[in-house]
Amino acid sequence: xxxxxxxxxxxxxxxxxxxxxxxxxxxxxxxxxxxxxxxxxxxxxxxxxxxxxxxxxxxxxxxxxxxxxxxxxxxxxxxxxxxxxxxxxxxxxxxxxxxxxxxxxxxxxxxxxxxxxxxxxxxxxxxxxxxxxxxxxxxxxxxxxxxxxxxxxxxxxxxxxxxxxxxxxxxxxxxxxxxxxxxxxxxxxxxxxxxxxxxxxxxxxxxxxxxxxxxxxxxxxxxxxxxxxxxxxxxxxxxxxxxxxxxxxxxxxxxxxxxxxxxxxxxxxxxxxxxxxxxxxxxxxxxxxxxxxxxxxxxxxxxxxxxxxxxxxxxxxxxxxxxxxxxxxxxxxxxxxxxxxxxxxxxxxxxxxxxxxxxx
Numbered sequence: 001x002x003x004x005x006x007x008x009x010x011x012x013x014x015x016x017x018x019x020x021x022x023x024x025x026x027x028x029x030x031x032x033x034x035x036x037x038x039x040x041x042x043x044x045x046x047x048x049x050x051x052x053x054x055x056x057x058x059x060x061x062x063x064x065x066x067x068x069x070x071x072x073x074x075x076x077x078x079x080x081x082x083x084x085x086x087x088x089x090x091x092x093x094x095x096x097x098x099x100x101x102x103x104x105x106x107x108x109x110x111x112x113x114x115x116x117x118x119x120x121x122x123x124x125x126x127x128x129x130x131x132x133x134x135x136x137x138x139x140x141x142x143x144x145x146x147x148x149x150x151x152x153x154x155x156x157x158x159x160x161x162x163x164x165x166x167x168x169x170x171x172x173x174x175x176x177x178x179x180x181x182x183x184x185x186x187x188x189x190x191x192x193x194x195x196x197x198x199x200x201x202x203x204x205x206x207x208x209x210x211x212x213x214x215x216x217x218x219x220x221x222x223x224x225x226x227x228x229x230x231x232x233x234x235x236x237x238x239x240x241x242x243x244x245x246x247x248x249x250x251x252x253x254x255x256x257x258x259x260x261x262x263x264x265x266x267x268x269x270x271x272x273x274x275x276x277x278x279x280x281x282x283x284x285x286x287x288x289x290x291x292x293x294x295x296x297x298x299x300x301x302x303x304x305x306x307x308x309x310x311x312x313x314x315x316x317x318x319x320x321x322x323x324x325x326x327x328x329x330x331x332x333x334x335x336x337x338x339x340x341x342x343x344x345x346x347x348x349x350x351x352x353x354x355x356x357x358x359x360x
Contacts, residue, residue: 065243114141178223217264
């Protein structure tokens, strides 16, 4: 007979607290989160366009914005330099990860403004107003490393930033590839055909949208959001800040929005109380029984390694959760569940599955 491992449930009271960028942020009030695919893409495009109320000047507006949004969280006298990976361990200053925030110019050894969406690759050229001066897209970068990237297309690679595919293209580095993907997805939604991913990234178009490249979806899934990205979004949204635009990058708020729109690899879901399920976890790997239950207890059975189990009520509130639960003979018993209708979400790595459960 299988031995059953028993967990006594402790229920949380109140509404699930908001994560960084979660829809509790007033910016998303009234947004329809039931949308998927191109309908969600179009709705988000409208949102970030209509809330972009402050157009920055390229000089000095963008310089000052970068000094505010790219501050190193560990040393606010410095800015983080995109594509960089070390500071001080060797004599090569071009690979520095941080630099004095006031050391900005076009001189070697300083930092300047890197167009993540290369200016000349826009259709038409991005210029120095509108898309060319969008601070969500422009990042602090070592002057020489910026020149090394030039207008090379982004392409697959590994490790630190470098030329790739015969030096014709550019890999941004393991630390930065998620940032790059989320910026380029933002630019596509905000500026449409002027900033198509196909013009700036080497890869295959996705089936649902011939303008989107699969590599961006992979990078978005592989490299989760950083504190720096959250800090940028928070500053840029708040129009009380002198160099804020008023809008946000929704793919920083929740990378899983890209999965909801284009499919592909399952990205980090920062709003589990909103998006309870996806289609990438095989439901045949999970059994929850009896369902309905008449004794306020259920067994969870799976042969998949589970990182987390969360239980939500019909209002999307998380009422219990178990981190790295221990299964005995692939079974787990959860007891003392009040009567009601619930969603049980099981997470394994970046994938999850959700099942409806009734407790009589």
